[in-house]
Amino acid sequence: MTHLVLASRSPRRAEILTQLGVAFIVDAANLDESPVEGESPREHVLRLATAKCLSVATRHGANAVVLGADTTVDVDGEIFGTPRDIDDARQMLLRLAGRTHHVHTAVCVTGYRPGYRPGHEPGHQPGEQTSYQAVLDSATVTMTPIAADALEQYLLTGESLDKAGAYAVQGKAGVFVAQVSGDLSTVIGLPIPLVQQLLRPFGLLPPQPRP
Numbered sequence: 001m002t003h004l005v006l007a008s009r010s011p012r013r014a015e016i017l018t019q020l021g022v023a024f025i026v027d028a029a030n031l032d033e034s035p036v037e038g039e040s041p042r043e044h045v046l047r048l049a050t051a052k053c054l055s056v057a058t059r060h061g062a063n064a065v066v067l068g069a070d071t072t073v074d075v076d077g078e079i080f081g082t083p084r085d086i087d088d089a090r091q092m093l094l095r096l097a098g099r100t101h102h103v104h105t106a107v108c109v110t111g112y113r114p115g116y117r118p119g120h121e122p123g124h125q126p127g128e129q130t131s132y133q134a135v136l137d138s139a140t141v142t143m144t145p146i147a148a149d150a151l152e153q154y155l156l157t158g159e160s161l162d163k164a165g166a167y168a169v170q171g172k173a174g175v176f177v178a179q180v181s182g183d184l185s186t187v188i189g190l191p192i193p194l195v196q197q198l199l200r201p202f203g204l205l206p207p208q209p210r211p
Contacts, residue, residue, distance in 0.1 A: 004024040010069075065111030067198070072104055075096065092166040142180075143177055143178060144177070
């Protein structure tokens with residue numbers, strides 16, 4: 001029976017899959033996520049999502065569908081990943097305060113699709129492993145100016161240390177967010193429309209209720 005493997009230890013991504021009613025196991029990739037010189041933020045997240053997915057897929061058999069994802073904050077083409085420490089988080093948030101930035105999340109899926117019919121898709125046979133699919137969605141986030149004492153109080157929560165751009169839009173940093181343009185789940189770290197698009201061919205989504 002086909003099962004889903006989430007190649008991420010992110011609790012936010014796990015929560016989104018759970019909300020979608022998708023059963024899964026977690027097997028996080030352990031990769032160097034440093035940007036490559038000259039790499040754009042979009043190229044960065046697509047590369048890492050794909051690398052996570054394909055790396056973890058080598059540890060699983062034919063019944064596994066593997067989903068990898070990566071998120072980055074884009075400030076004028078500069079990549080804001082996970083902060084190194086509190087001071088790095090502080091500097092990121094000071095750069096983000098009072099302005100608009102982009103958030104890019106890429107999702108990659110690979111696995112064996114059930115029910116292929118010869119000739120239905122050129123080059124595929126029933127049960128054959130498909131090549132991976134990697135797609136990206138972007139949103140923009142406008143942040144309010146952040147008072148110095150509010151910033152320090154937020155940093156003390158520790159929430160910023162494992163978040164791209166040093167903030168969680170769905171967490172305590174929500175008070176700093178004036179507007180989100182695009183899908184909120186993209187900013188959180190797993191775009192729901194893309195996940196549905198990628199998992200539907202594998203039969204992993206729960207059936208939709210009939211009207």
